Amino acid sequence: MADPLPHTVDLMLRAARIADDAELVDIAIDGGVITAIGPALTGRGAEEIDCAGRVVIPGLIESHVHLDKALLDAEKSNPDGTLAGAISVTAELKRGFTVAAIRDRARRVLDMAIGNGTTAIRAHPDVDPIVGLRGVTALLDLREEYRDRLDIQIVAFPQEGILQAPGTLDLLRESLHAGADVLGGCAYNERTVEDCRRHIDLIFGLAAEFDVPLDIHADFADDATDPRYAMADYIAEVTERTGRHGRVTLGHMTSLAGRPRADRARILEQLAASGISVVPLPATDMHLGGRSDVTNVRRGIAPIRELWQAGITTAYSSNNIRNAFTPYGNADILDIGLFLAQTAHLSGPDDLTRVLAMATTEAARTIGISERYGLRVGAAADLVVLSTRRVEGALLDRPDRNYVFKSGRLTARTTRVQEVIRNNENPRDKN
Numbered sequence: 001m002a003d004p005l006p007h008t009v010d011l012m013l014r015a016a017r018i019a020d021d022a023e024l025v026d027i028a029i030d031g032g033v034i035t036a037i038g039p040a041l042t043g044r045g046a047e048e049i050d051c052a053g054r055v056v057i058p059g060l061i062e063s064h065v066h067l068d069k070a071l072l073d074a075e076k077s078n079p080d081g082t083l084a085g086a087i088s089v090t091a092e093l094k095r096g097f098t099v100a101a102i103r104d105r106a107r108r109v110l111d112m113a114i115g116n117g118t119t120a121i122r123a124h125p126d127v128d129p130i131v132g133l134r135g136v137t138a139l140l141d142l143r144e145e146y147r148d149r150l151d152i153q154i155v156a157f158p159q160e161g162i163l164q165a166p167g168t169l170d171l172l173r174e175s176l177h178a179g180a181d182v183l184g185g186c187a188y189n190e191r192t193v194e195d196c197r198r199h200i201d202l203i204f205g206l207a208a209e210f211d212v213p214l215d216i217h218a219d220f221a222d223d224a225t226d227p228r229y230a231m232a233d234y235i236a237e238v239t240e241r242t243g244r245h246g247r248v249t250l251g252h253m254t255s256l257a258g259r260p261r262a263d264r265a266r267i268l269e270q271l272a273a274s275g276i277s278v279v280p281l282p283a284t285d286m287h288l289g290g291r292s293d294v295t296n297v298r299r300g301i302a303p304i305r306e307l308w309q310a311g312i313t314t315a316y317s318s319n320n321i322r323n324a325f326t327p328y329g330n331a332d333i334l335d336i337g338l339f340l341a342q343t344a345h346l347s348g349p350d351d352l353t354r355v356l357a358m359a360t361t362e363a364a365r366t367i368g369i370s371e372r373y374g375l376r377v378g379a380a381a382d383l384v385v386l387s388t389r390r391v392e393g394a395l396l397d398r399p400d401r402n403y404v405f406k407s408g409r410l411t412a413r414t415t416r417v418q419e420v421i422r423n424n425e426n427p428r429d430k431n
Contacts, residue, residue, distance in 0.1 A: 007043070008043065008044050008045065008046055009028045009029060009030035009035060009036075009043060009044075009045050009046070010029055010030050010031065010032075010045065010046055010047070010408055011028075011029040011030075011045050011046070011047050011048075011049070011381070011405075011408050012026060012027070012028055012029070012041065012043070012044065012045025012047070012048045012049070013026065013027040013029070013048075013049050013051055013056060013383070013385070014026050014048060014049065014050045014051060015050060015051050015052055015053055016051040016053075016054065016055075016056040016385070017051070017053050017054060017055045017056065017389055017390070017391065018037075018055070018056055018057075018375055018391070019391060020349075020390055020391045020392060023039050024039065024051075024053055025037050025038055025039050026038060026039065026040065026041040027056065027375075027383070028041055028043060028045065029045075029381040029383075029405075029408040030408075031408070032380060032381055032407035032408045032409070033378065033379070033380060033381055033407075033408070034375070034376065034377055034378065034379050034380075034381050034383075035377060036377060037375070037376070037377060049385070049403065051385055053389045054385055054386060054387060054388065054389055054402065055385070055386040055388050055389065055390065055391050055393070055394060055399070056375070056383055056384065056385050056386070057117075057356070057360060057375070057383070057384050057386065057391075057394060058119075058360045058361065058364075058373060058374050058375050058379075058382060058383060058384075059117065059118065059119025059120065059360075059373075059382030059383060059384055059404070059405075059406065060116070060117045060118045060119065060333045060334065060359050060360065060384060061118065061119070061120045061121070061122075061315070061333070061359060061360065061363035061364060061366075061367065061369075062113060062118050062120070062121045062122070062317050062318055062331070062333055062363075063122050063249075063279050063315040063316075063317045063363045063366050063367050064122060064124065064215070064251050064279045064281060064315075064317035064318075064319055065109075065113075065121055065122070065123050065124070065317060065318055065319065065320075065321070065331075066123070066124050066125070066126075066157075066319065066320050066321075066323075066325075067102075067105075067106035067109055067110070067121075067123045067125065067139065067142075068097070068102045068105075068106060068123075068125040068126060068131075068134075068135035068138065068139070069090055069094075069126070069320060069323050069325070070105050070106060070108075070109045070320070070321045070322065070323060071105045071108065071109065071321065071322050071323065072090065072093055072105075072322070072323040072324065073322045073323050073324065073327045074322070075093055076089055076092070076093060076324070077089070077324060077327060078324035078325070078327070080291070081287070081288065081291055082288060082291050083220065083221075083288045083325075085324065086288065086323075086324035086325040087159070087160075087189070089324040090159075090323065090324050090325070091130060091160065094126065094128075094130045094131045095130060095131075097131050097134050097135070098134065099134050099137050099138045099141075100138075102125075102134060102135055102138035102139075103138045103141060103142060106123075106138060106139070106142055107142065107145075109321055109331050110142065110146055110150060110152075110331075112330055112331035112332075113150070113331035113333075114149055114150055114404060114411050114412050115401065115404070115412045115414065116330065116331055116332040116333065116334070116335075116401055117333075117334070117384035117386075117401040117404050117412075118150065118331065118333060119150060119151065119382040119384075119404070119406050119411075120150065120151040120152075120153075120363075120364075120367065120369060120382070121150060121151070121152050121153070122152075122153040122155060122182065122215065122317075122367045123139055123152060123153065123154055123155065124155040124157040124184055124215070125138070125139050125154065125155070125156070125157060126157055126158075126159045126160075127156045127157060127158055127168065127171045127172055127175050127184075128158060128159060128160040128165050128168050128171065129160075129165055129166070129167045129168065129171070130160065132171065133171060133174060133175060133178065136154060136156060136175045136178060136180055137178070139152065139154045140154065140178065140179050143179075148406065148407075148409065149406050149409075149411045150406065150411075151369070153181040153182055153367055154175075154179070154180045154181050154182065155180065155181070155182040155183070155184040155215050156171075156172050156175035156176060156180040156182070156183055156184055157184035157185075157186070157217075158172060158184060158185065158186055158189075158199075158203075159186055159189070160186075160189065161186060161189040161190045161195075161199065162190070162199050162202055162203075163190050163191075163195045163198060163199060164189070164190055164191055164195070169202060169206070172203075172206060173206065176206070176210045176212060180212075181212065181213075182212055182213050182214070182215050183203055183206055183207045183210070183212050183213070183214050183215070184203075184214075184215050184216065184217070185199060185200065185203040185214065185215075185216035185217065185218070186199075186216075186217045187199055187200055187216055187217065187218045187219075187228075187231045187235070188217070188218065188219070188220060188221070188228045188229050188231065189217075190228065192228075193227045193228055196228050196231055197231075197234055200216075200231065200234060200235060200238055201238065203216070204238050204239075204242050204244065207244070207247075208242060208244075213247040213248070213249070213368060214244065214247065214248045214249065215248075215249040215251065216235065216248070216249070216250050216251065217250075217251050217252055218231050218232060218235060218250045218251065218252065218253060219231060219232055219250070219252065219253045219254065219255040219256060220251075220252035220253075220254055220255070220285075221254060221255040221258070222254070222255070222258055222289050222290060222292075222293075222298050222300055223255055223258030223259075223298075224255040224256075224258050224259045225258075229255045230255060230259070232250065232253065232256065232267050232270070232271060233267055233270060235248065235250065235276070236267070236270040236271055236273070236274045236276060237270075239274040239275075239276060240273075240274050245274060245275040246275035247275075247368075248274070248275070248276045248277070249276070249277040249278070249279060249366055249367075250271075250276060250277070250278050250279070251278075251279045251281060251319075252279075252280065252281055252284075252285060252302070253278050253280065253302040254280075254285050254289060254300045254301060254302055256268075256302050256303055257298075257299075257300070257301065257302060257303050258298070264303065264306065265306075265310075268306060268307065268310035268312065269310060271310070271312050272310045272311045272312050275313075276312070277312065277313040277314070277315065277365065277366040278302060278307055278312055278313070278314050278315075279314070279315045279316060279317055279366060280301055280302040280304065280307075280314070280316050280340070280344075281316065281317055281318075281319035282301055282316060282336060282339055282340040282343055282344070283318060283319060283320075283326045283328060283329060283336055283339060284319040284320055284325050284326040285300050285301050285302075286299060286300060286301065286339075286343055287325075287326055287327070287328075288300070288325065289301075299343055299344075301340070301343055301344055304340070304344040304346060305344070305345070305346070308354065313362050313365045313366055314358055314362055315358050315359065315362050315363035315366040316333075316336060316337065316340050316355075316358050316359065316363075317333065317336070317363075318331055318332075318333060318336050333359045334356075334359065334394060334395055334398070334399075335398070336359075337355045337356065337358065337359055337395050338395045338396070338398070340355060340358075341355050341395060349392040352392050352394075352395050352396065353391060353392060355395060356391070356394050356395060360374075361373070361374060380407050381405055381407055381408035382405065382406055382407065383403075383404075383405045384401050384403070384404050384405070385401070385402045385403040385404075386399040386400070386401060386402065387399040387400040387401075387402050387414075387416075400414040400415075400416050401414050402414055402415070
C-alpha cells in the first residue's frame with residue numbers, strides 16, 4: 001500500500017484500472033502532477049472521482065496531424081484518390097488560405113481531439129511559396145490559446161519540396177525563428193533522387209543550425225520501384241553522420257512493405273541503430289495506396305510487427321482529417337488504432353495493448369515528452385478515464401472518454417446513457 005498522503009490533494013481518482021492483471025488503484029494529483037498511485041490511498045482529494053473499475057490511461061497523443069489542411073473536403077475533394085491528386089488539389093486550395101480560416105478549421109479539430117482524450121499534438125503546417133507562413137502563424141496562435149488544454153508542437157513542413165519550390169528554405173528558417181518546434185521534410189517530393197538527397201542534406205543542416213528535431217515524410221508509395229520513395233537508408237546514414245540519434249522521426253514509410261524481406265530487415269536494423277522513430281498513418285496510407293492495382297490490391301501500410309521486432313519506436317496518428325489526403329476522421333486516435341490493428345494483422349491482448357502504447361508511451365518518446373509523461377508518480381497528470389473496465393478493451397470497446405485531464409485540469413467530459421429494451425418491457429412503465 002502506498003504511504004499516506006501528507007495533505008489534501010487537488011484531485012483523487014478512486015478505484016481506477018491501470019492494468020488488467022492488477023488490483024484497482026487510486027491516483028492522487030496535486031499541482032498538476034501525479035503524486036501517488038496505490039490501492040486505497042488514505043489521503044483525500046479536494047475533488048474525488050469514483051472510476052468504479054474503469055480504465056485510466058495516459059493522455060492520448062496525435063504525433064502527426066495536418067491541422068492547417070483539415071476539413072478541406074467540404075471545399076474540394078480529390079478527383080482521383082491518388083497522392084498526386086491530393087497534393088494538386090491542396091496546392092490549389094492553399095492559394096486562398098487565410099490565417100483566420102486556418103485557425104477556424106484547426107480549432108474545430110482540436111476541440112474534437114480534446115473530447116476524444118488527446119492531450120498532445122504534433123502538427124505539420126505547410127511552409128512554401130504558395131501559403132508562406134500562414135499555417136505556422138495560425139498554429140502559433142492556437143498553441144497559446146490551447147496551452148492549458150493541449151500541448152501543440154509545430155513542425156515547419158515543406159509539402160511542395162525545397163529545390164522544386166525556390167524560396168522554401170528561407171521560409172523554413174523564418175518559421176523556426178518565429179517559434180516552430182520541429183523541422184519537417186518531404187523527401188520524395190523532388191524531381192530526382194539526387195534532389196531528394198539534397199533535400200535531406202538541407203533539412204539536416206538547418207535542424208543542426210537551430211538544434212531542433214526532424215520529422216520527415218518519407219517513402220510514401222506502394223513499393224520502392226521509384227528510388228525517390230526509398231530514402232530510409234540515406235536518412236539513417238545522414239542521421240548517424242550528423243549525430244542526430246534519437247531526434248529523427250519518419251512518417252508514412254509505406255514502401256518499406258514493398259521491399260524484399262532481406263532488404264527490409266537491413267533497413268529496419270539501420271533505423272533502429274540510428275534511433276529513428278517511425279509513424280505509420282493508416283487512414284491516409286490505406287486510402288491513397290494501391291490505386292493502380294486491379295488485383296490483390298495492396299494495403300500500403302508499413303510493416304508494424306517488423307518495426308516492433310526491430311526495436312524501433314513506433315507510433316501512429318490520424319495525419320489528415322476530411323481532406324483530399326484522407327476524407328474521413330474525427331481526431332479520434334483510438335479509432336485510428338483499431339483501424340490499424342484490423343488492417344495490419346494485429347489481434348489479441350498483447351497486440352492491442354502494444355497498439356495502445358503506440359498512441360501513448362511510444363508516441364511520447366516519438367515527440368520527445370516522455371520525461372514528463374505517463375502513468376507514474378512525478379509525471380504530468382495528463383489522463384483519460386475510459387468507459388471500459390479492461391485495458392485490452394481500450395480499442396475493441398470503442399469506449400467513451402468519460403473524463404479527460406490536462407495537468408490535472410478537467411478539459412472534457414462525456415456522459416452517455418444507453419438502455420436496451422427487452423421485448424417484454426414497456427419503457428413507459430418506468431415513468
